[in-house]
Amino acid sequence: MDLVELAEVVEANLMFRITGLEPSVLEGLGITGRRFGRGVAISVREDPSQFWSKAQGFGRDDVPVSSELIGEVVEFYREAGTPAANFHLPPDVLPGDWDGIRAEYGLEAGGTIVKLVRDDAPMVDVESSLRIGAVDPSDSESVRAWVETQMIALRVQDALKAGCTWVATETGKPAEGEQNPSLDNLRRAGFKDLYDRQFWIWRP
Incomplete structure (x- = not known):
């Protein structure tokens, strides 16, 4: 299993874990899920951000991305009453x-x-000097970047202590000529770009 496949399969399995939340939470948020081979489709009907309704992890086994597969996933979302869903498909699985x-x-x-x-x-060990206090508006961006850098380092340290050999994450790709500070912070923490993944939006 290469790193792209590993990252996709792990993320899909992690996403599917939300279907195991308490029944009251599942009902309140309208959470349902279905597996399609090693891929998953998650519907969070009452999510106002429309972020958590995702379909991903496809094309990594004997269920290639095809019109039939996409049609089955779309039908799942229709039956779930999902207002919008995002298909996350890395470029190497697109037919x-x-x-x-x-x-x-x-x-x-x-x-x-x-x-x-x-x-x-x-x-490198992270020593935090976080404190509660006023931040001058002119310093807000630099403070945010510093805090995020510390949090990234702490999460990586936690993963290494747990015995992980790889740590994966993601963030938005900036538009041409623009910058994403989170992407810069991740790269400074030793993360390397693995691939770009465009997502595709479905609406009924």
Whole structure:
């Protein structure tokens, strides 16, 4: 299993864990899920951000991305009453007729995320001097970047202590000529770009 496949399968399995929440939470948020081979589709009907309704992890086994598969997933979302869902598909699993498939089901191009990975090289110990206090508006961006850098380092340290050999994460890809400070912070922490993954938006 290569790193792209590993990152996709782990993320899909992690996402599917939300279907095991308390029944009251599942009912309140309208959470349902279904597996399609090693891929998963999650519907969170009452999520106002429309972030958590995702379909991902496809094309990694004997269930390739096809018109039939996308149709089955779309039908799952229709039955769940999902107002919108995002198909997260890395470029290497898209078939040659993908443009026709997405047009058939009305999938619109969304944003692009950058998937990054880091090996188990040790992190420099993080000493936090966080305190509660007023922040001058002119310093807000630098303070935010510093806090995020510390949090990234702490999470990596936790993963290494747990015995992980790889750490994966993702963040939005900035538009041409723009910058994403979170992407810069991750790269400084030793993360390397693994692949870009555009997502595709379905609406009924």
